[in-house]
Amino acid sequence: xxxxxxxxxxxxxxxxxxxxxxxxxxxxxxxxxxxxxxxxxxxxxxxxxxxxxxxxxxxxxxxxxxxxxxxxxxxxxxxxxxxxxxxxxxxxxxxxxxxxxxxxxxxxxxxxxxxxxxxxxxxxxxxxxxxxxxxxxxxxxxxxxxxxxxxxxxxxxxxxxxxxxxxxxxxxxxxxxxxxxxxxxxxxxxxxxxxxxxxxxxxxxxxxxxxxxxxxxxxxxxxxxxxxxxxxxxxxxxxxxxxxxxxxxxxxxxxxxxxxxxxxxxxxxxxxxxxxxxxxxxxxxxxxxxxxxxxxxxxxxxxxxxxxxxxxxxxxxxxxxxxxxxxxxxxxxxxxxxxxxxxxxxxxxxxxxxxxxxxxxxxxxxxxxxxxxxxxxxxxxxxxxxxxxxxxxxxxxxxxxxxxxxxxxxxxxxxxxxxxxxxxxxxxxxxxxxxxxxxxxxxxxxxxxxxxxxxxxxxxxxxxxxxxxxxxxxxxxxxxxxxxxxxxxxxxxxxxxxxxxxxxxxxxxxxxxxxxxxxxxxxxxxxxxxxxxxxxxxxxxxxxxxxxxxxxxxxxxxxxxxxxxxxxxxxxxxxxxxxxxxxxxxxxxxxxxxxxxxxxxxxxxxxxxxxxxxxxxxxxxxxxxxxxxxxxxxxxxxxxxxxxxxxxxxxxxxxxxxxxxxxxxxxxxxxxxxxxxxxxxxxxxxxxxxxxxxxxxxxxxxxxxxxxxxxxxxxxxxxxxxxxxxxxxxxxxxxxxxxxxxxxxxxxxxxxxxxxxxxxxxxxxxxxxxxxxxxxxxx
Numbered sequence: 001x002x003x004x005x006x007x008x009x010x011x012x013x014x015x016x017x018x019x020x021x022x023x024x025x026x027x028x029x030x031x032x033x034x035x036x037x038x039x040x041x042x043x044x045x046x047x048x049x050x051x052x053x054x055x056x057x058x059x060x061x062x063x064x065x066x067x068x069x070x071x072x073x074x075x076x077x078x079x080x081x082x083x084x085x086x087x088x089x090x091x092x093x094x095x096x097x098x099x100x101x102x103x104x105x106x107x108x109x110x111x112x113x114x115x116x117x118x119x120x121x122x123x124x125x126x127x128x129x130x131x132x133x134x135x136x137x138x139x140x141x142x143x144x145x146x147x148x149x150x151x152x153x154x155x156x157x158x159x160x161x162x163x164x165x166x167x168x169x170x171x172x173x174x175x176x177x178x179x180x181x182x183x184x185x186x187x188x189x190x191x192x193x194x195x196x197x198x199x200x201x202x203x204x205x206x207x208x209x210x211x212x213x214x215x216x217x218x219x220x221x222x223x224x225x226x227x228x229x230x231x232x233x234x235x236x237x238x239x240x241x242x243x244x245x246x247x248x249x250x251x252x253x254x255x256x257x258x259x260x261x262x263x264x265x266x267x268x269x270x271x272x273x274x275x276x277x278x279x280x281x282x283x284x285x286x287x288x289x290x291x292x293x294x295x296x297x298x299x300x301x302x303x304x305x306x307x308x309x310x311x312x313x314x315x316x317x318x319x320x321x322x323x324x325x326x327x328x329x330x331x332x333x334x335x336x337x338x339x340x341x342x343x344x345x346x347x348x349x350x351x352x353x354x355x356x357x358x359x360x361x362x363x364x365x366x367x368x369x370x371x372x373x374x375x376x377x378x379x380x381x382x383x384x385x386x387x388x389x390x391x392x393x394x395x396x397x398x399x400x401x402x403x404x405x406x407x408x409x410x411x412x413x414x415x416x417x418x419x420x421x422x423x424x425x426x427x428x429x430x431x432x433x434x435x436x437x438x439x440x441x442x443x444x445x446x447x448x449x450x451x452x453x454x455x456x457x458x459x460x461x462x463x464x465x466x467x468x469x470x471x472x473x474x475x476x477x478x479x480x481x482x483x484x485x486x487x488x489x490x491x492x493x494x495x496x497x498x499x500x501x502x503x504x505x506x507x508x509x510x511x512x513x514x515x516x517x518x519x520x521x522x523x524x525x526x527x528x529x530x531x532x533x534x535x536x537x538x539x540x541x542x543x544x545x546x547x548x549x550x551x552x553x554x555x556x557x558x559x560x561x562x563x564x565x566x567x568x569x570x571x572x573x574x575x576x577x578x579x580x581x582x583x584x585x586x587x588x589x590x591x592x593x594x595x596x597x598x599x600x601x602x603x604x605x606x607x608x609x610x611x612x613x614x615x616x617x618x619x620x621x622x623x624x625x626x627x628x629x630x631x632x633x634x635x636x637x638x639x640x641x642x643x644x645x646x647x648x649x650x651x652x653x654x655x656x657x658x659x660x661x662x663x664x665x666x667x668x669x670x671x672x673x674x675x676x677x678x679x680x681x682x683x684x685x686x687x688x689x690x691x692x693x694x695x696x697x698x699x700x701x702x703x704x705x706x707x708x709x710x711x712x713x714x715x716x717x718x719x720x721x722x723x724x725x726x727x728x729x730x731x732x733x734x735x736x737x738x739x740x741x742x743x744x745x746x747x748x749x750x751x752x753x754x755x756x757x758x759x760x761x762x763x764x765x766x767x768x769x770x771x772x773x774x775x776x777x778x779x
Contacts, residue, residue, distance in 0.1 A: 222283055291516045376405040
């Protein structure tokens with residue numbers, strides 16, 4: 001018997017559309033509820049945004065301003081499993097039946113708090129969530145990430161929330177799943193707030209250089225490349241040997257540069273030497289030559305160049321979007337699902353094409369669900385965590401936060417690098433204690449730690465016993481490591497037939513670039529994100545911090561939850577070969593479809609926007625204080641004119657359209673700046689918001705933790721007590737399935753749970769544990 005598809009009803013909105021797209025990729029039936037005249041994005045940019053976000057969905061057109069439309073939506077929701085609700089706060093058209101449907105409420109700032117009803121756009125959310133403070137030159141304005149990254153973070157978190165809600169529904173009625181887009185951004189900043197929490201430090205915008213590790217953006221002969229010195233002594237040695245071979249090492253053969261601290265202290269000099277070497281190479285040739293030496297570099301590709309990426313094409317990542325009988329290439333999904341299946345083609349629905357899906361009468365009421373109070377969605381699920389640094393641990397943190405028993409496997413000889421790497425340790429004290437790293441302790445809360453020598457046969461036997469008792473195993477090694485350890489997917493299935501195995505290598509386990517070395521900035525460079533982040537094609541700034549790691553972690557958490565749902569329905573586990581390259585590429589919005597549909601390569605546009613004007617970041621009172629402002633339409637423009645004391649501009653024919661306002665961007669920006677510069681950013685935001693105009697201060701790490709009234713009211717930063725460090729604030733979870741996530745257990749001391757894990761999970765007795773410890777297996 002074929003299980004019926006999970007039915008999702010999506011109320012169209014910028015914060016829900018990516019969630020709906022992700023669920024289409026999982027094989028769910030997604031029904032888009034459009035206005036009677038069709039979604040407005042159908043007429044934007046030749047329809048490319050609508051085609052990207054909504055291909056593969058079914059369309060129902062309803063007038064939700066009328067009783068008949070609201071009644072039809074209620075009847076449709078009575079047939080649904082999930083309701084993706086992106087309606088404007090305060091204007092919800094219906095209240096869905098709480099006992100039957102998982103109601104995922106996605107709003108700019110969450111359902112509670114003093115700013116819950118503030119207006120927002122992607123730009124203002126990126127500002128208030130802290131993203132803008134992380135991008136741009138230190139002496140210039142903050143810079144927006146392209147392709148609606150703040151909205152997409154809300155969307156992927158909403159997909160995770162929907163799947164958590166589905167799991168929670170097995171045990172009783174699910175409270176509203178509350179997703180705050182601002183919190184989704186604030187939880188995605190790598191060290192953005194952690195540097196302040198753990199070192200009392202607010203890093204400046206990093207320009208083209210990573211704020212923590214020795215990586216950056218470099219000019220090649222025909223564009224840019226991204227990469228750096230890597231994260232191990234081997235990588236520095238290999239880079240230096242290459243420079244020596246090419247007679248380009250300058251003074252870097254001096255023994256002083258063998259010290260990583262010295263290299264970091266004088267990073268500008270090393271980058272100057274490396275930059276002169278790179279400048280002579282075409283970008284793709286340099287990247288290929290570097291990867292032959294297992295060095296982490298990538299060409300910075302535009303969206304049109306992404307289409308010819310050999311790795312993505314070999315793995316059938318792209319799909320065809322069919323509109324009016326015409327197919328255009330578009331981005332695929334973050335991972336192949338289920339069981340390695342790729343979707344080759346999606347059709348764009350006509351408005352109201354599937355109106356017959358709305359029942360004529362109220363369906364029979366669903367049976368009552370048994371209430372299981374206080375149960376977290378993933379209680380009873382065990383995850384073996386073989387990941388490190390950020391992408392993998394971020395995935396498993398999500399699972400742990402929502403109740404999974406996550407066991408992190410390390411060794412004293414090779415712990416997670418964020419425990420000890422001096423640049424990522426983030427601590428007020430010395431950086432030589434593996435248990436006091438703020439970076440590690442935030443991303444690994446609610447987990448347990450076991451130390452195990454996996455280089456020995458006996459250690460691998462212990463690992464096999466743990467795997468046999470785990471529902472899920474997640475790893476982010478390079479593509480061949482698990483097989484070399486003897487734990488390819490076939491072996492894992494022999495240990496536990498229904499195991500869910502998620503691998504998170506940089507480019508995937510197959511394909512011509514499967515052996516390439518990858519970091520978050522490498523992934524951003526390879527997927528078009530870096531190329532579109534800048535002021536023009538000649539002024540690319542790029543995304544240097546770990547945005548790609550966060551995206552990969554969120555996609556991997558989605559994969560785990562989808563695989564658990566699939567196992568519940570079929571009894572089968574699966575291997576999800578998640579490529580971080582594909583995960584990040586799937587977040588590039590309509591960039592590729594615009595390139596294929598228009599034949600024009602994408603270029604950076606700074607803080608401008610194709611359909612909103614004015615749209616930018618403006619200086620305010622105080623050093624490096626800014627406010628993001630976005631006029632969505634003519635109404636916003638008229639209100640903005642009144643607030644900035646230029647009421648005559650509201651009737652000026654030069655500015656009566658978006659195109660006109662973009663043509664006259666300079667005088668408009670000058671007038672706005674004249675008004676904002678003497679005012680605090682908070683006051684600017686409040687005055688504009690009272691007029692209904694989206695605006696928000698650009699928050700840095702200190703602002704997020706100390707002064708943001710919305711995050712404070714919602715208690716986003718969560719207090720937890722660590723046995724070594726004491727009490728400190730942790731980043732919260734932007735997904736609330738009922739109550740907010742808490743720190744139930746501090747991040748584990750290295751190996752602190754070894755005995756308990758082996759006793760409780762593997763069933764080892766005290767004598768066996770002592771024998772293994774005496775033999776050095778429990779390191």
